[in-house]
Amino acid sequence: MSKSVPVRSQSARYRPPLWLRSGHLQSVWPSLFRSVSLQGPETETLPTPDDDELHLDWYRQGSDRLAILSHGLEGHSRRPYILGLARALLADGWDVLAWNFRSCGGVMNRQPRFYHSGATEDLGLVVERGLAAGYRSAMLSGFSMGGNLTLLYLAQQGERIDSRIAGGLAYSVPCDLAGSADMLALPSRRIYMNRFLKDLRPKMEEKARRFPDRIDVDGFDQIRTFHQFDDRFTAPLHGFRDAREYWAACSALPRLPDIRVPTLMINAADDPFLSPACYPQSRQALGPWVTLEMPRWGGHVGFVERARDGYYWSERRALGFVTHLA
Known part of the structure; x- marks a missing residue:
């Protein structure tokens, strides 16, 4: 297993244009104006033990590394933030598996239940399916609710985590669910x-x-x-x-010290969804394997960048992070 990463809390080097230095504008801009072009995925329906199903999007190019991406509340596997990260990781040599929570992606699930912030049993099924395809290593990434889900899954795995899981990356994470509910109220x-x-x-x-x-x-x-x-x-x-x-x-917050793979959490300081508790900064709160970065700007799943290649800052940061994974 890789060495643990040092805990640090910093204002990461993200400097948007002056007109984008607003948490609210950053939070809505990508949904309104971003479009990401990506090859059509290979789709798969994954059955669950309770007679339901999960819908997966595969982007394969013969890599031995797999990134598993989890979307946010009422999102789906083809939202611009998922496709943007997928495109960047594909260009970096990864295969990508993006999945839909139950009832998301345009297909209603069969059971009364739907999805929630702690449904790690579903993420676990997706991880098992991904690893069964023969990858040497995998990285888990999630946005917003998917970020909380990713961190909670890694924490629950703890010391027994599959050695092929090299790390985790989570953006705009409402790891204090009660506090974030208060903020949105x-x-x-x-x-x-x-x-x-x-x-x-x-x-x-x-x-x-x-x-x-x-x-x-x-x-x-x-x-x-x-x-x-x-x-x-x-x-x-x-x-x-x-x-x-x-x-x-x-809530993933109290479980962060249980994580045992290098993990990066990026929460913008101006995120209008997050409570103060969503910015844990002490080693005791984060544990030895989790790094928190707090860019001054970025909003909720924003981090907009106006660049010729179409990448957002969050995607460039992801590429810098995965470089250090096994």
Whole structure:
């Protein structure tokens, strides 16, 4: 196993143009204006033990290294931030496997449950499938909720992690789920919360039609926050008593010291989704294997760069990080 990396908390060298030095603008710009061209993937449907399925996108070029990418809340495997990182890693000689959480990517899953921030059993199935393809090494990367999922999975594996997993990379991580829910409940964050609820509503309505004995969407219009949504839907459908229990059980923050592979977490200081606790800076909080970088700017899954090659700063930083992996 590789040597541990030193813990450090720094303002990484990301300097966007003056007009992009806003956490809110950085958070919305890529969704509105970014397009990434990438060859069509080879798709695969991966069955789960509970008679459900996960949908995978493979980008293969014969490498012996695999990067496994996890998207964010209400994202999917072909969002620009996933394709941007995939393109950069492919150019660097990696194969890439991007996957969709249950109910994401345009295909509704079969079970009442959907996805959540601690569904590491699904990520574990994807990792097993990837490693079974014969790769010498693998790297796990995730964005936002997918970042929390990635860190939590690595922490749960701890000392018994497969020796082929060389490291982890996570961006804009709400590793303190309760605190991030509080942030998104603020009036100034209503635009983000409304967007999430707008995307989640048709999914819950479809599930209510399929499972009327389990799911009731009457009064959905009254839901304004993740406190309410997770209390009513996420927690009970996934075996938690309530939202607070769900957040406590699935936050990666207290588990970071259990990680045993080199791992980089990048959280912009101006991220409007993250609570102060999402910026752990002490060795005790991070453990010996995790590095935190805090660029002054970048917003939530932003890190916009206006460059001829189309790369964002986050992708350039990823290439610098993977250079040091086994």
